[in-house]
Amino acid sequence: MALGYSEIYNAWKTDPENFWGDVASGIDWFSKWDKVFEPDSGAYGRWYTGATCNTCYNCVDRHVQAGRGDQAAIIYDSPITGVKSTLTYSELLVEVQALAAVLKSKGVGKGDRVILYLPMVAEAAISMLACARIGAVHSVVFGGFAATELATRIDDATPKFIISASCGIEPGRIVAYKPLLDEAIEIATHKPDATLILQRKQQDCDLIEGRDFDYETLMQAARTAGDEVLCEPLLATDPLYILYTSGTTGAPKGVVRDNGGHMVALKWSMKAIYDIDPGEVYWAASDVGWVVGHSYIVYAPLLHGCTTIVFEGKPVGTPDAGTFWRVISEHKVAALFTAPTAFRAIKKEDPTGELIKNYDMSSFRTLFLAGERADPDTLKWAEDKLKVPVIDHWWQTETGWTIAGNPMGLGMLPIKHGSPTVPMPGYDVQVLSDEGEPIKAGELGNIVVKLPMPPGCFPTLWNAEARFQETYMAEFPGYYKTADAGFIDEDGYLFIMARTDDIINVAGHRLSTGGMEEVIAGHQDVAECAVVGIADALKGQAPCGFAVLNSGVDRDISEIKKEIVSLVREKIGPVAAFKLVYVVNRLPKTRSGKILRGTMQKIADGEAWKMPATIDDPAILDEIAEVLAE
Ligand code: COA
Ligand code: AMP
Secondary structure, eight states, X not given: OOOOHHHHHHHHHHOHHHHHHHHGGGSOOXXXXXXXXXXXXXXXXXXXXXXXXXHHIIIIIHHIIXXXXXXXXXXXXXXXXXXXXXXXXXXXXXXXXXXXXXXXXXXXXXXXXEEEEOOSSHHHHHHHHHHHHHTOEEEEOOTTSOHHHHHXXXXXXXXXXXXXXXXXXXXXXXXXXXXXXXXXXXXXXXOOSEEEEEOBTTBOOXXXXXXXXXXXXXXXXXXXXXXXXXXXXXETTSEEEEEEEOOSSSSOEEEEEESHHHHHHHHHHHHHTTOOOTTSEEEEOSOTTSHHHIIIIIIHHHHTTXXXXXXXXXXXXXXXXXXXXXXXXXXXXXXXXXXXHHHHHHHHHOTTOGGGGGSOOTTOOEEEEXXXXXXXXXXXXXXXXXXXXXXXXXXXXXXXXXXXXOOGGGOOOOOOTTOOBEEOTTOOEEEEOTTSOXXXXXXXXXXXXXXXXXXXXXXXXXXXXXXXIIIIISSSTTXXXXXXXXXXXXXXXXXXXXXXXXXXXEXXXXXXXXXXXXXXXXXXXXXXXXXXXXXXXXXXXXXXXEEEEOTTOOSOHHHHHHHHHHHHHHHTOGGGOOOEEEEESOOOBBTTOOBOHHHHHHHHHTOOOOOOTTBSOTHHHHHHHHHHXX
């Protein structure tokens, strides 16, 4: 009989190196490691040191060699443009090889960074794989970010090359990417050598002579030339990508992912966690700009020889709340992974789930949710309407794969609504008090992971080792600080309740309130400000700003509010979903001057709150409540 979760978790705990050594046989290596784990390397040790491998080889070439060439690798389904197309593994190899040749012809090689600023098109996955093939380090920037955010990433990653598109398409509007890209390059201190632009027929763009190149023209030439571009042998510990994620301040953190450990963990997760076999269709309805897109639209399904879906649409409105069911039935999807917010949106439009009945859902076995807390109401609705297990799992950009989940391939554990279930092998999850002491079952505390982190997790932050140490390793020595608060119950089930830092989760998107505050503080009339995440029925949380104006400002307040809202959209991007701002006379603070954001959030949400003992002037909280009630 196959081993269940407890046996596997214990096998890992008893001998982690043996466990990860065995699991690594799922990957084709060019040369084996010196050590499965080298504790003296990196911040907490490194996995598979000395081994050589290539992620693109494992995602593409080896499947073609093994006879999967005619199987669909990527299905592009775009209800927003009305286009559907399929790339088999053999066709994907041709495309990836052609793009790798184009990159090489532009002087891009091993270790060079390439920024990808692309909508949800198959070319996004092809670009990631082409970089991986030649050992270039990609950094995908989500399309909903504004030019300044892109510029920050350009300056941090210092890319040699950028791949982008003329436009993205959002319901009811075309988002012209090229002007954003041009502006970002203009603002950034670092300048890329060249760019490759995918012209989309919904809206094309002008190319700057000598700097911008047309994707299709160069690709066509490379396809015709048909040059073989071999997969560069890379160290398992070499970086595969950098993905920027929100930190407490406006400066995003460049999470680094390596090649070897990442492949091992993701490949293992496909069967053990998602219970998917090679050849099946797996769909992560997210965006390649997020970690879910990296791990589960591109890398994991392809490492496992599955068919993945690149979906350019929304759960509702493209054209209706039945789109997900149409995609599942049409492409015979076995598992869907998305954020709970997508289900809240569907439930709002189609509360009785009528549209599900229009589709043959017989291929569909499991729904996986992550990215934000899965509220029990949404979970129950999905279970009730879809009649399949609905599995919450918890992870972060930093880890790249599940910290806690319900491993469907090892035998489903009983579900407790509100809990992402149990730690996966590799993660010794503990709950500590602020003083670093272990906490009793059922009590709320800081969730930490005992070091070392398992394969696949980030070894550092790009160009920011000190920030990495300070943010994640310093507060609880010997542990990785997840910055999530929660508890473990008497059955060992984990409950993730809130962030312990200034990060909020809006529609499954991780955003920094500190970053928004930096932008608002830049408004000419604002003296100081605070942003908190308030409860939102659709998006889980929504940002809410409080601004104190400079004395003497006598302009129309509604005008100032509008300007603040536009400023955040312009500087951070529409993804910030910043729509609500209050002008207040003063901000509540502790006697040491710390703004009481938590208390403001509770007042805004109508939750019970206690007067903080250290508050400087209690009357300010009444003022805030009055403004909110207006
Ligand atoms: N390029 C440009 N703009 C984008 C964008 C992109 N790739 N993605 C989102 N935006 C824009 C949206 O158009 C919207 O603009 P608006 O203020 O003009 O309406 C804004 O950013 C906010 O987007 P979002 O928070 O996604 O809200 P929404 O109302 O457009 O959609 C959901 C809400 C729930 C339907 C959507 O967030 C969703 O499908 N989420 C679930 C899946 C997911 O992406 N999860 C994330 C990680 S798993
Ligand atoms: P990201 O790095 O964008 O994936 O966001 C990670 C954060 O999202 C976590 O630290 C949590 O705060 C939150 N999160 C992700 N998945 C879950 C989940 N299943 N339950 C609760 N919170 C989650």
